[in-house]
Amino acid sequence: MAPCALCPADNPARAILRRPKTLQPVCKQCFFDVFETEIHNTIMGFGQAEGSSADGKGKRKELFRRGEKVAIGASGGKDSTVLAHIMTLLNDRYDYGLDLCLLSIDEGISGYRDASLDTVKRNAVQYDLPLKILSYHELYGGWTMDRVVGEIGKKGNCTYCGVFRRQALDRGAHLLTVDHVVTGHNADDVAETVLMNVLRGDIARLERCTAITTGGDLPPELDDPEDTKTLEGLLPRTIKRSKPFKYTYEKEIVMYAYFKKLDYHSTECIYSPTAYRGHARALVKDLESIRPSAIVDIIYSGEAMASSIKLLGRRAGGDPGPTNEKKGYTRAPRNSQQKCTRCNSLSSQPLCQACMLLESLNKGVAKVELGAEPSKEKLVGEANGSGAMEKLAV
Numbered sequence: 001m002a003p004c005a006l007c008p009a010d011n012p013a014r015a016i017l018r019r020p021k022t023l024q025p026v027c028k029q030c031f032f033d034v035f036e037t038e039i040h041n042t043i044m045g046f047g048q049a050e051g052s053s054a055d056g057k058g059k060r061k062e063l064f065r066r067g068e069k070v071a072i073g074a075s076g077g078k079d080s081t082v083l084a085h086i087m088t089l090l091n092d093r094y095d096y097g098l099d100l101c102l103l104s105i106d107e108g109i110s111g112y113r114d115a116s117l118d119t120v121k122r123n124a125v126q127y128d129l130p131l132k133i134l135s136y137h138e139l140y141g142g143w144t145m146d147r148v149v150g151e152i153g154k155k156g157n158c159t160y161c162g163v164f165r166r167q168a169l170d171r172g173a174h175l176l177t178v179d180h181v182v183t184g185h186n187a188d189d190v191a192e193t194v195l196m197n198v199l200r201g202d203i204a205r206l207e208r209c210t211a212i213t214t215g216g217d218l219p220p221e222l223d224d225p226e227d228t229k230t231l232e233g234l235l236p237r238t239i240k241r242s243k244p245f246k247y248t249y250e251k252e253i254v255m256y257a258y259f260k261k262l263d264y265h266s267t268e269c270i271y272s273p274t275a276y277r278g279h280a281r282a283l284v285k286d287l288e289s290i291r292p293s294a295i296v297d298i299i300y301s302g303e304a305m306a307s308s309i310k311l312l313g314r315r316a317g318g319d320p321g322p323t324n325e326k327k328g329y330t331r332a333p334r335n336s337q338q339k340c341t342r343c344n345s346l347s348s349q350p351l352c353q354a355c356m357l358l359e360s361l362n363k364g365v366a367k368v369e370l371g372a373e374p375s376k377e378k379l380v381g382e383a384n385g386s387g388a389m390e391k392l393a394v
């Protein structure tokens with residue numbers, strides 16, 4: 001192998017790998033350094049397209065506040081295991097002052113999640129982090145994903161899993177009195193989602209999918225600390241979600257986990273779909289093999305499109321006005337947020353998606369609904385909640 005491209009030129013070590021992101025030959029130590037530093041830069045808002053100009057005025061925006069309590073969404077897989085490792089490491093190294101913990105959701109998938117949760121339990125000891133595990137079984141009246149799949153079959157099961165997991169993470173965060181959850185979504189995931197939204201012409205989602213942080217904004221009219229449901233421990237607010245690996249390549253995460261000998265679980269979900277995302281994933285991998293920067297370039301393009309859409313929306317007063325229509329742009333108007341009448345979580349409908357899905361399961365009509373010709377509303381609901389379509393909503 002060639003000399004390391006990142007070592008001092010007068011005394012380079014021998015490279016042991018080619019960095020997937022740049023194809024540079026690098027030694028092990030330089031790979032660790034560049035991998036960790038790039039994530040730190042993302043966290044600090046340095047140097048990346050969105051981070052360097054988060055407000056469009058060139059002002060950088062840091063991902064965390066000092067003293068913030070942050071839960072790491074931990075599934076035991078490679079991404080979240082590396083995330084737990086890196087967050088602990090960088091929090092110590094750069095003194096972010098974060099209070100970290102692990103939050104795991106047990107979807108009730110026997111033979112898969114039980115094994116990966118054992119890994120998370122070991123990670124909690126290895127990184128000395130408190131761990132909270134919440135199960136669908138306890139949150140959703142005895143429904144586990146094994147039972148959901150028994151009821152509706154494998155087709156469409158990710159819709160249920162994605163919607164339930166999103167809410168379960170929020171509820172777990174609330175129980176842990178955490179305002180911020182970080183997940184292991186990586187650059188490949190974000191690029192796939194950008195492509196999927198472009199290919200579907202889903203402009204509203206395209207606008208949101210490249211954001212490094214979502215949520216955390218409760219409309220003032222809903223912010224009522226005296227709300228009795230809030231006092232009972234139900235969701236009063238949206239929890240912030242961030243993706244510190246937004247610019248981190250999946251291949252580099254795997255390499256980092258391998259060279260650091262991290263303890264992670266590597267099996268795929270047994271109910272994993274072969275849905276649309278699979279095609280986007282294959283396309284991203286093909287493009288990456290021809291030109292490695294394709295992944296990050298797709299993300300930059302997505303960010304640029306999101307900024308343009310925002311600008312157009314602002315000019316049109318938030319509605320798809322005539323100017324936009326003439327130019328062929330549409331921007332789905334967003335329903336105002338309200339509290340779900342049943343579980344108090346934020347929702348654009350009187351009943352949130354999780355409660356709607358739960359109701360259909362409890363009434364025994366879920367299978368019928370999934371099999372039937374979907375109505376327009378149903379399509380919107382699915383696009384908003386599907387695990388397959390909406391991996392980034394986890």
Ligand SMILES: Nc1ncnc2c1ncn2[C@@H]1O[C@H](COP(=O)(O)OP(=O)(O)OP(=O)(O)O)[C@@H](O)[C@H]1O
Nearest residue numbers: 073074075077078079080103104105183184185394
């Ligand atoms: N059951 C879960 N409990 C807690 N967090 C989860 C869970 N499932 C997924 N997440 C979070 O969402 C991220 C993306 O999840 P996804 O299901 O796409 O898995 P993945 O890309 O295989 O990631 P990982 O390798 O961490 O499992 C994970 O990295 C993790 O932070």
